[in-house]
Amino acid sequence: xxxxxxxxxxxxxxxxxxxxxxxxxxxxxxxxxxxxxxxxxxxxxxxxxxxxxxxxxxxxxxxxxxxxxxxxxxxxxxxxxxxxxxxxxxxxxxxxxxxxxxxxxxxxxxxxxxxxxxxxxxxxxxxxxxxxxxxxxxxxxxxxxxxxxxxxxxxxxxxxxxxxxxxxxxxxxxxxxxxxxxxxxxxxxxxxxxxxxxxxxxxxxxxxxxxxxxxxxxxxxxxxxxxxxxxxxxxxxxxxxxxxxxxxxxxxxxxxxxxxxxxxxxxxxxxxxxxxxxxxxxxxxxxxxxxxxxxxxx
Amino acid sequence: xxxxxxxxxxxxxxxxxxxxxxxxxxxxxxxxxxxxxxxxxxxxxxxxxxxxxxxxxxxxxxxxxxxxxxxxxxxxxxxxxxxxxxxxxxxxxxxxxxxxxxxxxxxxxxxxxxxxxxxxxxxxxxxxxxxxxxxxxxxxxxxxxxxxxxxxxxxxxxxxxxxxxxxxxxxxxxxxxxxxxxxxxxxxxxxxxxxxxxxxxxxxxxxxxxxxxxxxxxxxxxxxxxxxxxxxxxxxxxx
Numbered sequence: 001x002x003x004x005x006x007x008x009x010x011x012x013x014x015x016x017x018x019x020x021x022x023x024x025x026x027x028x029x030x031x032x033x034x035x036x037x038x039x040x041x042x043x044x045x046x047x048x049x050x051x052x053x054x055x056x057x058x059x060x061x062x063x064x065x066x067x068x069x070x071x072x073x074x075x076x077x078x079x080x081x082x083x084x085x086x087x088x089x090x091x092x093x094x095x096x097x098x099x100x101x102x103x104x105x106x107x108x109x110x111x112x113x114x115x116x117x118x119x120x121x122x123x124x125x126x127x128x129x130x131x132x133x134x135x136x137x138x139x140x141x142x143x144x145x146x147x148x149x150x151x152x153x154x155x156x157x158x159x160x161x162x163x164x165x166x167x168x169x170x171x172x173x174x175x176x177x178x179x180x181x182x183x184x185x186x187x188x189x190x191x192x193x194x195x196x197x198x199x200x201x202x203x204x205x206x207x208x209x210x211x212x213x214x215x216x217x218x219x220x221x222x223x224x225x226x227x228x229x230x231x232x233x234x235x236x237x238x239x240x241x242x243x244x245x246x247x248x249x250x251x252x253x254x255x256x257x258x259x260x261x262x263x264x265x266x267x268x269x270x271x272x273x274x275x276x277x278x279x280x281x282x283x284x285x286x287x288x289x290x291x292x293x294x295x296x297x298x
Numbered sequence: 299x300x301x302x303x304x305x306x307x308x309x310x311x312x313x314x315x316x317x318x319x320x321x322x323x324x325x326x327x328x329x330x331x332x333x334x335x336x337x338x339x340x341x342x343x344x345x346x347x348x349x350x351x352x353x354x355x356x357x358x359x360x361x362x363x364x365x366x367x368x369x370x371x372x373x374x375x376x377x378x379x380x381x382x383x384x385x386x387x388x389x390x391x392x393x394x395x396x397x398x399x400x401x402x403x404x405x406x407x408x409x410x411x412x413x414x415x416x417x418x419x420x421x422x423x424x425x426x427x428x429x430x431x432x433x434x435x436x437x438x439x440x441x442x443x444x445x446x447x448x449x450x451x452x453x454x455x456x457x458x459x460x461x462x463x464x465x466x467x468x469x470x471x472x473x474x475x476x477x478x479x480x481x482x483x484x485x486x487x488x489x490x491x492x493x494x495x496x497x498x499x500x501x502x503x504x505x506x507x508x509x510x511x512x513x514x515x516x517x518x519x520x521x522x523x524x525x526x527x528x529x530x531x532x533x534x535x536x537x
Contacts, residue, residue, distance in 0.1 A: 010405065191401055192403055194401075195401045195403070196414070196418060197390070198361055198363070198390060198393075198395050199390060199391070199393075199394070199395065199414070199415050199418055199462075200387050200388075200389075200390035200391035200393075200418055200419055201387075201418035202387055202418075205418055
């Protein structure tokens, strides 16, 4: 640790530049990472909402409705189907209009159609399920928010692809800039490295101080990025609370572990901190490894 | 073909063997042309010749900084020209190198400068302390171990470089123009230190200081335009 600090003190401008580049990269990465996590969480949430509602004609017998339900369930594309009978529909209607007696008087269970609320396993199955339902007899109406789902799918795919390209560019840029910074630093020690090589030092022995210093800068930059990011998130907590109002939980699947990301919690923050620290340490180490390579060919 | 250090604890008779070695650089200039010589274990040898004669090329081939275009080189039982040679680090740990420009580490004190030669080979801290003190005593710098290079004269810096080269049981000491940057009196003081190594290590000194070579009366290999033109067992030398 003392050697790392001494090295930073002896080349303060190069070290500070490397730190700033690392900080910038890690801060953007952090924002991107958390935004994507929330996007995935929101998508997961939307996928659990009723997506296709099919209303049958009033006279449709229950066994006909159950037949359609069973066929859909056996397709493997449906997560769950909820049957809402005429009476269930009337109860829902009553609940929704409990403050308006006039509306309640006008409607009875007989005029409300039975329906099925169909939950698909993935949004991409929705058009197929809707088409299937439209071809069945005794169908009054198929409600399916095609435009919204289509736009959502296009939007999420675009965001995923843009994030991937931006993220790759960010990594490449940071490694190139960091390598150049470290090269400037190492250039001052070229004579020392040559000497060490000639007296039998291994490449690992020569690289070690540079890699350790980069590791230190990487972890310091990720800690600062995380601290500032946490501060911003907590500062806007009220806004986030109102934005996600009505959504009780958002979660993402990580290696079959359901990680809760909303409401904000310590486990999520810890995972974000560990991930960004590892990422910072890895790109800093890779950059210093590449930079030292140039001078190890004696 | 000699592969690795196969002689165990036995003393070697030949420490360095150059056999028909040629070195041509990519632009076509020939640095060494079909030279052959042997240097015995613990022998003291001067490599002399004008600038560009090939002295430094020979030293760099011994330390494996450059490879020959053709021919065979064996150093301390390592066949360094073998295509499968992969023990460059082991070989370099047997060689102490001294440069005309000293190559001391300016941000380390004298003790640390010498100790680095032992640290790279993984010597224990207690042993480093003992060995560095002994080396500094040999070169006459025992009272300056915590002084930084900037506070030392050129002669003292070269002493540091010698101390660094001799620690760590290095069998071969090679010095490229070790007195090139020194005044005559200091140069003689430095050569007296080399004299102390006589019979204990294989010492190869590249120089064109005729006074020193003539007064030492040691083996002299005279180079001219990449060829050995004279090999005198107890020689002198004239430019």
